[in-house]
Amino acid sequence: xxxxxxxxxxxxxxxxxxxxxxxxxxxAELAITDAGLKRAEIDGILCGYSTVSPHxxxxxxxxxxxxxxxxxxxxxxxxxxxxxxxxMLAHHLVEAGVVxxxxxxxxxxxLTGQSRDASIVALAQVGHPDYEVPLGPTIPAYYGLxxxxxxxxxxxxxxxxxxxxxxxxxxxxxxxxAQFHEPITVADVMASKPVASPLKLLDCxxxxxxxxxxxxxxxxxxxxRVKIRGCAQAHTHQHVTAAPALSELGAxxxxxxxxxxxxxxxxxxxYAAVYDSFTITLAMLLEDLGLAKRGEAAAxxxxxxxxxxGEMPLNTHGxxxxxxHCGVGGAMAHLVEAHLQMTGRAGNRQVRDxxxxxxxGDGGVLSSHVSVFLERVR
Amino acid sequence: MKPADWTxxxxxxxxxxxxxxxKVQYFRRGFCAACxxxxxxxxxxxxxxxxxATSIVTRAATAETRAHVPYNVVLVDTExxxxxxxxxxxxxxxxDSVSARFTQFAGRLVPYFERIT
Numbered sequence: 001x002x003x004x005x006x007x008x009x010x011x012x013x014x015x016x017x018x019x020x021x022x023x024x025x026x027x028a029e030l031a032i033t034d035a036g037l038k039r040a041e042i043d044g045i046l047c048g049y050s051t052v053s054p055h056x057x058x059x060x061x062x063x064x065x066x067x068x069x070x071x072x073x074x075x076x077x078x079x080x081x082x083x084x085x086x087x088m089l090a091h092h093l094v095e096a097g098v099v100x101x102x103x104x105x106x107x108x109x110x111l112t113g114q115s116r117d118a119s120i121v122a123l124a125q126v127g128h129p130d131y132e133v134p135l136g137p138t139i140p141a142y143y144g145l146x147x148x149x150x151x152x153x154x155x156x157x158x159x160x161x162x163x164x165x166x167x168x169x170x171x172x173x174x175x176x177x178a179q180f181h182e183p184i185t186v187a188d189v190m191a192s193k194p195v196a197s198p199l200k201l202l203d204c205x206x207x208x209x210x211x212x213x214x215x216x217x218x219x220x221x222x223x224x225r226v227k228i229r230g231c232a233q234a235h236t237h238q239h240v241t242a243a244p245a246l247s248e249l250g251a252x253x254x255x256x257x258x259x260x261x262x263x264x265x266x267x268x269x270x271y272a273a274v275y276d277s278f279t280i281t282l283a284m285l286l287e288d289l290g291l292a293k294r295g296e297a298a299a300x301x302x303x304x305x306x307x308x309x310g311e312m313p314l315n316t317h318g319x320x321x322x323x324x325h326c327g328v329g330g331a332m333a334h335l336v337e338a339h340l341q342m343t344g345r346a347g348n349r350q351v352r353d354x355x356x357x358x359x360x361g362d363g364g365v366l367s368s369h370v371s372v373f374l375e376r377v378r
Numbered sequence: 379m380k381p382a383d384w385t386x387x388x389x390x391x392x393x394x395x396x397x398x399x400x401k402v403q404y405f406r407r408g409f410c411a412a413c414x415x416x417x418x419x420x421x422x423x424x425x426x427x428x429x430x431a432t433s434i435v436t437r438a439a440t441a442e443t444r445a446h447v448p449y450n451v452v453l454v455d456t457e458x459x460x461x462x463x464x465x466x467x468x469x470x471x472x473x474d475s476v477s478a479r480f481t482q483f484a485g486r487l488v489p490y491f492e493r494i495t
Binding site for chain 1: 436452483
């Protein structure tokens with residue numbers, strides 16, 4: 001058994017003057033304090049990457065900076081799936097007895113540390129260097145391609161996609177740390193600037209500064225008893241050109257594996273934390289994971305099913321779309337929020353029951369998938 | 379050896395066909411990604427296919443690509459059985475039968491698909 005014993009999250013948006021290491025350190029300090037541990041008790045460190053400050057040994061750079069001499073440390077890189085991939089690895093390392101307390105940390109000054117153009121160029125490099133990148137695609141274009149096909153096959157409309165942006169914004173309004181605090185409507189999303197059809201500006205997550213961290217331990221260290229029930233991954237391709245059919249994507253594979261391994265079913269899930277880099281990402285993943293029938297996720301948004309007071313509260317902090325996206329830390333915020341909800345610490349955002357949570361991350365262009373079940377135990 | 383196709387400035391779309399398992403692949407490598415065989419034949423595609431997906435880019439990230447907006451990034455399922463990314467006419471729709479020509483984009487030669495009527 002392993003437990004998430006502490007979580008830490010900075011606000012997302014602009015953190016003028018802070019480096020990636022500063023943001024990682026802030027989040028790490030919060031997570032360790034939350035777990036009731038001292039730095040010296042952390043014997044494992046897993047960290048993500050920083051596109052602003054790339055380094056071949058980021059985990060030891062961070063460990064030295066933060067003042068820890070871990071028994072186990074390295075970085076992990078699977079794009080947007082990195083946070084949950086690190087969670088899975090930490091779970092197995094702790095369960096195997098390699099270490100007692102793993103600090104998982106991600107943070108980046110992606111907004112103020114480089115230009116938006118530089119971010120877009122850096123991220124587009126997940127495309128094939130010879131066969132895709134020379135065509136001038138951007139990450140929104142890769143997802144725009146997927147969106148056009150998904151809409152064609154399952155009858156989604158651009159208004160359907162807009163519902164997800166509106167929902168995430170509504171959730172962000174209740175979180176003081178979110179990047180965006182102005183309410184938006186479906187009409188606002190539809191009228192926002194085209195980026196890569198069918199995606200418009202408000203269908204896309206922003207670029208942010210921020211940091212997130214958590215501690216994964218062998219035993220509970222406090223009253224926050226959130227157990228990792230199971231984790232699974234699936235990696236079907238890297239490049240969108242080589243992606244399988246929409247019905248064979250990795251989310252369906254990883255959720256099937258984690259359900260089988262843990263004995264948890266979708267009917268048990270009370271809270272969902274799902275990767276939402278674009279509105280289409282969220283729509284597809286909800287349907288791939290079985291949280292909505294094919295083509296029906298938007299209808300469930302409209303009916304309030306995924307709202308804070310609904311049957312399946314989703315990304316109650318506002319998700320990547322409205323809390324913000326600082327790279328690796330982006331999707332880690334989903335786990336931090338799930339943990340706060342599961343331990344009754346979400347304040348004005350608290351949902352009625354978050355006893356079992358499903359978390360799902362996606363990296364690349366629906367390339368790498370990680371599914372995780374968490375359960376609160378007494 | 380570099381292929382003599384559009385990725386190196388030649389007006390051609392090349393692919394590889396495996397002599398062992400018969401699979402075709404578009405991303406060039408020294409072996410068949412399906413079975414591992416190194417017995418690959420290099421073939422030239424007809425340039426004909428069907429549109430699988432489209433996305434018209436209006437927000438580009440570099441000065442060179444911004445000069446071309448809006449441009450349509452498309453995925454085409456070729457009649458030879460592989461999928462490729464290319465540019466296309468902005469009025470293309472999923473399912474359209476298309477044929478490739480070549481055009482200049484940001485200082486490079488790229489395949490450009492148009493509808494066959």
